Each structure stands twice: as structure tokens, then as C-alpha cells.
Amino acid sequence: MVRRQARATSFDVAALAGVSQPVVSRAFTPNSRIAPETRERVLEAARKLNYVPNSIASSLTTKRTNIVALILGNLANPFYVHVLHAFSKRMQAEGRQLLVFTVDPGADSDEAILHVLKYQVDGVILTAAQLSTRMISICHDRGIPIVLFNRYIPGSDASGVRCDNAGGGRLIAEAFLAAGAKTFAMITGDPKGTTSQDRARGFVERLLEEGIKRSDIIEVEGQSSYEGAASAALSIFKDKSRPKPDALFGINDIMAMGAIDALRSRLGLSIPNDLMVGSFDDIPEARRAPYQLTTVRQPIDRMVEETLSILHLDEPDLPIERGIDRPIQGRLIWRNTIPVPPAYRFEKTDESGS
Amino acid sequence: MVRRQARATSFDVAALAGVSQPVVSRAFTPNSRIAPETRERVLEAARKLNYVPNSIASSLTTKRTNIVALILGNLANPFYVHVLHAFSKRMQAEGRQLLVFTVDPGADSDEAILHVLKYQVDGVILTAAQLSTRMISICHDRGIPIVLFNRYIPGSDASGVRCDNAGGGRLIAEAFLAAGAKTFAMITGDPKGTTSQDRARGFVERLLEEGIKRSDIIEVEGQSSYEGAASAALSIFKDKSRPKPDALFGINDIMAMGAIDALRSRLGLSIPNDLMVGSFDDIPEARRAPYQLTTVRQPIDRMVEETLSILHLDEPDLPIERGIDRPIQGRLIWRNTIPVPPAYRFEKTDESGS
DNA sequence: GTGAAAGCGCTAACAT
DNA sequence: ATGTTAGCGCTTTCAC
Numbered sequence A, B: 001m002v003r004r005q006a007r008a009t010s011f012d013v014a015a016l017a018g019v020s021q022p023v024v025s026r027a028f029t030p031n032s033r034i035a036p037e038t039r040e041r042v043l044e045a046a047r048k049l050n051y052v053p054n055s056i057a058s059s060l061t062t063k064r065t066n067i068v069a070l071i072l073g074n075l076a077n078p079f080y081v082h083v084l085h086a087f088s089k090r091m092q093a094e095g096r097q098l099l100v101f102t103v104d105p106g107a108d109s110d111e112a113i114l115h116v117l118k119y120q121v122d123g124v125i126l127t128a129a130q131l132s133t134r135m136i137s138i139c140h141d142r143g144i145p146i147v148l149f150n151r152y153i154p155g156s157d158a159s160g161v162r163c164d165n166a167g168g169g170r171l172i173a174e175a176f177l178a179a180g181a182k183t184f185a186m187i188t189g190d191p192k193g194t195t196s197q198d199r200a201r202g203f204v205e206r207l208l209e210e211g212i213k214r215s216d217i218i219e220v221e222g223q224s225s226y227e228g229a230a231s232a233a234l235s236i237f238k239d240k241s242r243p244k245p246d247a248l249f250g251i252n253d254i255m256a257m258g259a260i261d262a263l264r265s266r267l268g269l270s271i272p273n274d275l276m277v278g279s280f281d282d283i284p285e286a287r288r289a290p291y292q293l294t295t296v297r298q299p300i301d302r303m304v305e306e307t308l309s310i311l312h313l314d315e316p317d318l319p320i321e322r323g324i325d326r327p328i329q330g331r332l333i334w335r336n337t338i339p340v341p342p343a344y345r346f347e348k349t350d351e352s353g354s
Numbered sequence C: 001g002t003g004a005a006a007g008c009g010c011t012a013a014c015a016t
Numbered sequence D: 001a002t003g004t005t006a007g008c009g010c011t012t013t014c015a016c
Helices: A010-017 A021-027 A036-048 A055-062 A078-093 A110-118 A133-141 A165-178 A194-209 A226-238 A253-267 A300-311 A342-347 B010-017 B021-027 B036-048 B055-062 B078-093 B110-118 B133-141 B165-178 B194-209 B226-238 B253-267 B300-311 B342-347
Strands: A067-072 A097-102 A123-126 A146-149 A159-163 A184-188 A217-221 A247-250 A276-281 A294-297 A325-328 A331-333 B067-072 B097-102 B123-126 B146-149 B159-163 B184-188 B217-221 B247-250 B276-281 B294-297 B325-328 B331-333
Touching: A010 A021, A010 A036, A021 A036, A055 B055, A067 A078, A067 A110, A078 A097, A078 A253, A078 A300, A078 B078, A078 B097, A097 A110, A097 B078, A110 A133, A123 A300, A133 A146, A146 A300, A159 A165, A159 A300, A165 A194, A165 A247, A165 A276, A165 A294, A165 A331, A165 A342, A184 A194, A184 A226, A184 A253, A194 A217, A194 A247, A217 A226, A226 A247, A226 A253, A247 A253, A253 A276, A300 A325, B010 B021, B010 B036, B021 B036, B067 B078, B067 B110, B078 B097, B078 B253, B078 B300, B097 B110, B110 B133, B123 B300, B133 B146, B146 B300, B159 B165, B159 B300, B165 B194, B165 B247, B165 B276, B165 B294, B165 B331, B165 B342, B184 B194, B184 B226, B184 B253, B194 B217, B194 B247, B217 B226, B226 B247, B226 B253, B247 B253, B253 B276, B300 B325
Parallel strands: A067 A097, A067 A123, A123 A146, A146 A159, A159 A325, A184 A217, A184 A247, A247 A276, A276 A294, B067 B097, B067 B123, B123 B146, B146 B159, B159 B325, B184 B217, B184 B247, B247 B276, B276 B294
Antiparallel strands: A097 B097, A294 A331, B294 B331
């Protein structure tokens, strides 16, 4: 019994059904001109032969593969797992497939894109780090739309969908201030990434407005990871030269979790009594009992919708939408890592909506 | 500026390089008969035109797409995220791509397979739940190898790679016994899945050997999720009709984490003083400070290798390997959720190897 | 509503 | 080493 057995083709089905081959094609194409009874006969023959249309072959003429590339950077951050899941469900529902690439965090995606192009994907969604503007032009020139998810390249032709990161950073600062924090620290992620920069910028801006000096806001890099944030947090509290902060902004949830775990287990700190913590993303893990993070929720579903609307996969003939930067408002979810000031008390309804 | 711009084809490149079209094909095919200087000239022309070979078109003749389908069930369990990552890296390294499908946990994968077949994938890796044997034959008949990852269908034609789950269950039982546990409970996952069944079976078997009565081992379903395990754990400890267990086996790490978080936060239990906990998988989260799980490590890398060797994507002409069940030994990782008995003390070297 | 013919972009066989 | 020819399985005109 040897592999590479003959697969039934539309010709086989046509022969069995007693029709010409194009009729088989029509039988599998919705809204095509074919008599209902003919279609039924063809489908019956197809069933008998276990015939499955070859979409590789049809792509050759239609110039559509119904494949969308998703380039992922940091799977160690559950946020991107949820992004993957959201896109996957959405794509499958519309009969498209996801070709998934993983790129090492920090590495550039140019090579991934090159591989993607070979497969004539209908669109590219990129969540990973660096991408040269040359690659963006190459995609655009070939008619392949590309959307950056949760990042943007200022002044470039690439379109992007993201959370309003600066605004979210302000929300956390606001919450800290309302809870009476006086001294601040933040653990940032990829220093080259706009996402981390923007969140930090919004956070700092709001504090500066309150008259807090920039030099009094401690800033340590946490390499966008649980482990990186854990050691960053310890370094902040072990630094004898500076006063201890009473509020810590973790640039994302997974880093806040790393910081909290380290500070509790190594230094015995209690959250929020010894230190309040705010973060960003609202991944499902954020609501688990040990964390109960007060965080800014990224509205993934809406971001996915926006991404798809920019890609407009259903209207391939429309021009590619270039240079769009679509920031979407995040929402502060009050949980337990920042004491809720009396004025906000009524807002602490956290597990609803998105 | 209109989309669907002409992409350069091998004819365009041929014309620019002053050669015939097949020569372009050869220039992009390693080990093909072409003069080095001709190849260079062609590649130069290709570069000028941003030419990228169309693998969709080449698949039509070669009958190889270099696409492998990965069907994922439960992305909420980080174990499968790591599986995805491992396969993705491995596939990319050999120039193959992953077409990812997500299937709701519990749902069957037949429809996913049908979609997969349209794309003429070179192989299928399935981590999700149910799959009819009919689908397996359809794949096999078309020459598409399929491997079940971390599951198997007894007596079927499908091949599978998995951890030695029963053996792992025994390891946990053994550890509990060595630590002096007397009363036991387990939180199981999908009751229809062999993985959960086997782990539980091995666990119970070992306890029975010690003369413990089956009816004295509490068993509650935890729906394979963090949340499900959390409520399962609470139900065990709220049941006044039975004695409290002093050892709890979580069928996987994520469920053990859910159980631990619930028991600590809701009932104030201390691990391992009030209750020892053992589990399975050794996901990276298992070593985090709040958990420090004693667990059975699944050797993902070896399992991935075995999967690929069964698929033998490089030798498509070999017959498909059917009905293989390849169990791979797991290894007990001692951390802090089971007190280490003196005799084992030296073994507590956990963060090495796989 | 159906069939005949051409062609998508490439690789494989053969001829030179 | 290179060119010529055919054909992978489908969709798309265009006749009928």
C-alpha cells in the first residue's frame, strides 16, 4: 500500500456524474449557474469518490488562496495566544485559513514575510517586532494588504490597529493618583516597541501634570517577559540609593505577574498594602486569585474586527488601505492591586463586556 | 493605485535575464543542473523584479505544498501553546509552514480535516479531541499522513505520539506515598480522552497496589480547565460526607494551578502542609513562585521529533505509518508541592534537561 | 444550463 | 547546460 495514491479530481467526478468537468466546478461554487438537480447529482458523485476540491489549483486562476498569514512574536505572553485564538476563530468562520509564523521576539520579520509571499496569501497580520518598510512596499506592490496588530510604524505606509496605549497609561496613572500613591516606578518592555513606549509615555505625562518630577519616576526594563519583570522588580526594591515606590506600573499583565510573584516570594511584600500595581492587557490570567490585577483591558474583539475591515479580504479589488493608524480605547478594570478610592467604588464591576 | 497589481512571474524574470523560463525555475531549485553564472544572472534579475516563486503553482506539479496542518483543541492550556511553538519552530527550520486550525474543546475535528484536505497539506498533526476513523481513512487514502499528538485511538489506523501517561500517573502516586500521604483525591480532565484516563489509571493502580481501596480515592471532573479545576477542588473540600484528602493529583498543571489558587484563596489551605499536590505536563508556568509544582514533565521536544519521524515528510513515497502508538517516558520533577522525603532529597535538581 | 477550449505559474521529461 | 513541450486541477470566457 503506497502513499501518493490518486486523489479524485473534478474530471473523475464529472465522469461519474455524466457531466462535463466545468459543471463540477460550478456545483461547488455558490451562486453559479447550474440546475439544482445537476448540482445534487454531482455532489452525490463527489461524495462517492471522497472528492475534495483542490483549492491550490483553484487559487491559480482565481488569484485568491483564502489563506491569511499571522506572524507572531512573543507566544510567551498569553495576550498573543488570545489574539491568535480570536483571529483563528474569525477566519475559520469565514472559510479562511491561518498560516502561522513565529518569529523570535526582537528578530525582524522580513524573512517570514518572504516565505509568506511564496504562498500568495490574501493578507498579512503582523504582531511581531521589526519589519522593514521595504517589505511593506513589496507586499503592497503585489497587492497584499498588511496590518500591524498592536503596533505601528510612524510615518510609514503600513496600517496598524492598536489600543490607545498612551491613553491607557494615563488611566493607570490616574488610578494610582486616586488611590493616593506618591512615588512611582514602571517596568517597561521592548524599548524599541511603540507599544511599551506609548504606555509609559501616557503614564508619565499624567504624573508630570500632577507636578511629579520625571526623575522621581523609576524606570527599569523588563524584557517583555515574566522572568525579566521579576528581576526588574527585585532590582527596583534592592536599590538602596532610591526611595521605594508605592506604585508600580507593569507595562503588561504578564510582566506585572512576574513582578508580583517575585516581590511577594522574595521580599514578602503585600499587594496592594506595601505596593500597588497596575498593568495593561487584561489577559484572562489577570483575574486569577493570586493576582486580581487592576489593568487596562485591550478590546481584542474590536481590534480584530478593525484589522479585518482594513484588510477587506472580501473586496480584493479595492485599493489597499495605507498608513492607517487606528487606536482603540482601552478600559480600566478595577480589581485588587490598586485600592479603590471611595469615589470609584461603584465602578468595580469588572467581569463584564469588553 | 489599484490592488491586484501584476506580480512578476518566472517568464518576466526569464525575459530580463535572457534565458528560457525553466531556467528560472532551476535557478531557484537547489542541486539542479544550471551553470553558476547563469543562476547568478537569474537571481539578479529576480531581485530587480521583486520576484518570489509562486509555491502554489509549483505545488500543482510537485504534489507537495510544504504545508502541514496543526489542529489545536485547547489553547487555554499553555501546554498546547508550547506544542504549537515547538512545531512552528521546527517546521520553519525545514522550510515548511503550519496551517493552524482551532477546534472548540470537545468538538470533533472532522470538519477541520475537510478544510485541511482542500489545501493538499503534506501532513496533519492533531492535538484536538475527537476524530472519526472515517476521516483517518480519508486522509490515508489520499496519501496524507496524520499523527495524533498526546492522544491515541486504541485499535485504530491512526498513529499517535504521547507521553507514557499511565507511567506518569504512577510516578505521582509513588511520590505521594513516599511523602507519607494516606488519603487521596484526583481532579480529572476530559472523561472521554485517553490522556486523562491513562494518567488517572496509572495513579490509581499504584495506590491499589499499596492496599488503598478504590472507593477511598476521591475523583472529581475538572473539565480540563483552570476554572473547572478550581471549583472541583472546592467541591472536594466542601463535601462533609467524606474525609479530606491529604494528597491531590491534578491531571495537568493548569488544573493543579486552578485547584491550588482556589484552595488557598477560598479555604486558606497551605500547600504542601495542608495538602500536597502533584500534576502533569511541566509547563513553564509550573515553576513560578506561587506554584512550584511537583509534576511529570512531558518531553515535548522528543515528542515533536517522534511525530515528525512518523510523518516522514521528506520521504513522501514511503508508505504511511499506521497504527503506531508511541508512548514516551515522562520524568518526575520534584519541586515544592510534595514534601521531598529524605531518600529522594538528592533528586531535587529540577531545572535541567528534558 | 451546459460544454469546449484556453490558461493560471510552475516543474518534469525530453531533446538539443 | 539550456530550450521545448506538456500538463498539474481548477476557473473562466465563450459558444451552443
